[in-house]
Each structure stands twice: as C-alpha cells, then as structure tokens.
Amino acid sequence: MTAFFHPNALVESPHIGDRTRVWAFAHILPGARIGSDCNICDGVFVENDVHVGDRVTVKIGVQLWDGITLEDDVFVGPNVTFTNDLHPRSRQYPTQFLTTVVRKGASIGGNATILPGITIGAGAMIGAGSVVTRDVPPGAVVVGNPAHIRGYVNTPSVVSDGGPVEPIDSAPDTTPPSRVKGVKFVRLTRAIDLRGSLVAGDVGGDVPFQPQRFFAVHDVPSAEVRGAHAHRECQQFLVCLSGSVHAIVDDGTNREEYVLDSPDRALYMPRMTWGTQYRYSPDAILLVLASLPYDNSDYIRDYDTFLAEVTG
Structure with missing residues (x-):
C-alpha cells in the first residue's frame, strides 16, 4: 500500500x-x-x-x-x-x-x-x-x-406548545419523552387572573431535588453561548422567566434542542448531561436551580473528556 x-x-x-x-x-x-x-x-x-x-x-x-x-x-x-x-x-x-x-x-x-x-x-x-x-x-x-x-x-428541536390560556392551567402535558437519558421537559402550574400571572412548582415534585444554589443568566448578547459543560454529580433545573433561550442536552449518545420560551415550561438535566444554551432573546432571563453548591471539580468542560467518562 x-x-x-x-x-x-x-x-x-x-x-x-x-x-x-x-x-x-x-x-x-x-x-x-x-x-x-x-x-x-x-x-x-x-x-x-x-x-x-x-x-x-x-x-x-x-x-x-x-x-x-x-x-x-x-x-x-x-x-x-x-x-x-x-x-x-x-x-x-x-x-x-x-x-x-x-x-x-x-x-x-x-x-x-x-x-x-x-x-x-x-x-x-x-x-x-x-x-x-x-x-x-x-x-x-x-x-x-x-x-x-x-x-x-442531528439535533431534533422540541418546542413548547404553550398550552391553553385558562385561569388555572392543569392540562396534561403532551410533550413526548426526551431521547436524552434522564432529561425531562416539565410543565409547571400556571395561574392567570386580572391581577397578573403566577407560575409555581413543588420542590421534590416538579423539581426532583432539594436546591442548594441558584443563579440567573441575563443580558446575554444573542451570539454568545453559555454552558457548554457537564456536571459529574450536580443536577440542574432550568426555567426561562422572560424571553426565550435554546437549550441543548446531550447524554453522549443522543442530543436534543429545547426552546424555553415560557416560564411554565422547565427543563430538568440530571448529572452527566452535557448542556449548552444559546440564541438568547434580548429580554431573556434564565433561572437555574442546582442540587449542589458550586464546586469547580464537578465540572467537565471538555467534550472528549465527557464522552470518555460517560461511556466509561
């Protein structure tokens, strides 16, 4: 040869x-x-x-x-x-x-x-x-x-249907299960009346862990990418309180893209999920609840390292 x-x-x-x-x-x-x-x-x-x-x-x-x-x-x-x-x-x-x-x-x-x-x-x-x-x-x-x-x-996009606008929105969730291991698109309770709107979620129910930390991401230029890492142990729960943001979830085998554009739709990410957020609208405010306090050693910031750990 x-x-x-x-x-x-x-x-x-x-x-x-x-x-x-x-x-x-x-x-x-x-x-x-x-x-x-x-x-x-x-x-x-x-x-x-x-x-x-x-x-x-x-x-x-x-x-x-x-x-x-x-x-x-x-x-x-x-x-x-x-x-x-x-x-x-x-x-x-x-x-x-x-x-x-x-x-x-x-x-x-x-x-x-x-x-x-x-x-x-x-x-x-x-x-x-x-x-x-x-x-x-x-x-x-x-x-x-x-x-x-x-x-x-090769990333299917999942878009919220918004659901019916009712005084108490408790309609069943028709979003198909995620192909990404452990990820869930969660529909929260929404209440609307003349005084305004309210969205609520239960810790231990809608949020499947006891939050130890939270942070909010806002004023992100639309061209910027946030996240682009995984956590070895920490779980996360993402809610876009205002505007919209696109969230990528990846378990090393399957990848999906979720559009978070309503505060009554949230995204649960288990441990060892590679997450990336991008295409922030100018008014986007993304709230993230975390199951653990900040620990730099819990982060995996290199995708090849993530693939090696998630398959090993």
Whole structure:
C-alpha cells in the first residue's frame, strides 16, 4: 500500500499515510504529517508544523500553516483560509505560532476564514464564507461574519406548545419523552387572573431535588453561548422567566434542542448531561436551580473528556 503523488505535486515529507492522494501543484513541506486515505487536492500548500489525521479531504486552494491540526474525517472546502498570527508583520515572526485544531468529523465550507488559536469542535459545520473568530462547540452549525451559532447537527428541536390560556392551567402535558437519558421537559402550574400571572412548582415534585444554589443568566448578547459543560454529580433545573433561550442536552449518545420560551415550561438535566444554551432573546432571563453548591471539580468542560467518562 502506497500513497499516490501526481507528477506535478511537490511532496517533500516522508510522513504520508497509505492510500493518500496528493494532486497537481500541491506542495507539502518536509515536516508535515498526513495520515491515511486523505485527499489533498490541487494547489494545496502544507507547512512543516501541520498534523493531518486519516480520511481528511482538503479541497483546492487551501493553505495549512504552522500550528494547524486537522483530526480524522475532517472536510476543508475550497479556498478556506487559515491564519496563525494575530498581528502579522513582514519579516517579523512570533516565537511560537498560535495553534488551531479542527476536531474529528468537522466540516468547513468554501471560502470560510478561520482566525488563529481556535478549536472547532467535533462534528461541527462551518457555513461557506463564514469568519470564525472564536471556538466552535462540538456539533454546532455556525454561519456569518462574525460566525454565530444557527443550530446543531442531528439535533431534533422540541418546542413548547404553550398550552391553553385558562385561569388555572392543569392540562396534561403532551410533550413526548426526551431521547436524552434522564432529561425531562416539565410543565409547571400556571395561574392567570386580572391581577397578573403566577407560575409555581413543588420542590421534590416538579423539581426532583432539594436546591442548594441558584443563579440567573441575563443580558446575554444573542451570539454568545453559555454552558457548554457537564456536571459529574450536580443536577440542574432550568426555567426561562422572560424571553426565550435554546437549550441543548446531550447524554453522549443522543442530543436534543429545547426552546424555553415560557416560564411554565422547565427543563430538568440530571448529572452527566452535557448542556449548552444559546440564541438568547434580548429580554431573556434564565433561572437555574442546582442540587449542589458550586464546586469547580464537578465540572467537565471538555467534550472528549465527557464522552470518555460517560461511556466509561
């Protein structure tokens, strides 16, 4: 088994995996490492401190500069621009170039620009022409300039039906059970009269734990992502008191997106659930009840670590 090099390609590196194909006018410097079954298309330039995994596709007109890592099964579309220096000057070089990592299975659309020092999460999708200025969570779909999250791949969306507006709303909940282990979309009691509206929930019933802490998230710019972590032991109960917010829940096997847009709809997240909140409306106030006091060691902030722990 050997790699294929087009006669018009310049391949100086000995570190090219089996069945990898390098096409015309590509130039790969001696220090670069490229895995097996890759497709390096016409006009691609690869510097020395570059690591490319297996089954990676790099389309026409892409330059991979020092400090860039593409993990297995990554797709890089035509004319994607990577950068590795935030303050470039002619003939002035940093002591070390910033590291950019594209995690396993992510795809980058044509003509996108990736700023240096960024990690694009596993399975993420970068829209064509996007300018990515910050880390992208695993599985996120980002578009625009600057890029912002529009959704998540392979993530069904669950939207509250709101229920009938009655003086005492006790209608049965018709929301289907979550596919994410232990997660529940909870319908709280709602009372409405001329004096206003009231929403109530019972601790030990609606809230299946004794809260030890609470916090409220508000004034979040719509492009910002909150959460993006799991807890080893802590359980959480989310209620959007005003406005709306989209909440992603993930147990390592299944992922769903819930739209919290009414204070009588809440989301229960058991321990070892990866949670992400995004698309906050300008008036959103998200109340979170937690089963334990704050403990930094209870947080899992890296998705690969979460997957390893939840499956182990």
